[in-house]
Amino acid sequence: MFTKLFNKKKLQVIAPITGDVVSLREVPDPVFSEGMMGGGIAIMPKEGGIHSPVEGTIILVADTSHAVGIQATDGTEILIHIGLETVTLKGVGFKTHVQVGDAVSIGQLLIEADWDYLKEHAKSILTPVIITNSSSRTITSSNNAQCIANETVLLTISTH
Template sequence: MFKKWFKKEETIVSPLNGAAVAIESVPDPTFAEKMVGDGLAVEPTDGQVVAPVAGKVVQIFPTNHAFGIETAIGAEILIHIGLETVGMKGERFTARVKEGDTVKPGDVIIEFDLSLVKEKAAHTVTPIVVTNADQFAIEKQPIGDVVAGKTPLFTLISR
């Protein structure tokens, strides 16, 4: 009972406007089978990705199609814009922050051309996963329409 009081938790909000979907429905086994981690995904309606949580940007892939944030409680969040977007070689993906920057929910991280992703990538669905999910209990919110920087996707509770 007392141990519960010392647990830390953090809420991860949507990094995109769109519709949240179950990670298991992502048409890529790496994400759907949770090989990278657990979380949710968002089918975006525009090309702006914001920070889903306060933390430090620990990685921005050279092609700007994915990035990682480490939170105050040690969660490692990976946001991967679309599927097979690495093959676009960064075309019309623009990072607005750099590795090492501290961000808060709603800060713009990456802007991208959604219509080009629809044309050139396998899919636009964007997984948001906790890569060290084994260290947390994850309480997911109901799926549906989400607002970037505002709508909670899930809460992490340290084990």
């Protein structure tokens, strides 16, 4: 009985991209900063593509390739939204490497982003990483100032 109470498995969400870690409250878009989509963190990318932060299944690839959703093996749903107001770019600046239903592993390349193009044409390249079903989970941030893709633990998630 106590084993079930105290040995709840926790999911580690690894950084999907290298960059500076930013509080979600600092994202200049109320949909993210006010937690309307869920809790999480944001990253100001420095380089590289978007990689899977967990083992799981792709549950969303935006038609415009600016966002990808993954359901982790424990049921946690993660949305990676590349930049702000990037939907208006209609897919330009992105190259998708996965589709809905694909099984993914930690570190697998999901989307390539042309950061130079995005910096010039998007409102911001700040990239929120959201736990969309966070109401049934406890999210703990690792409090890192920077993160390295496929290495840094950004968030630890446990179910209630």
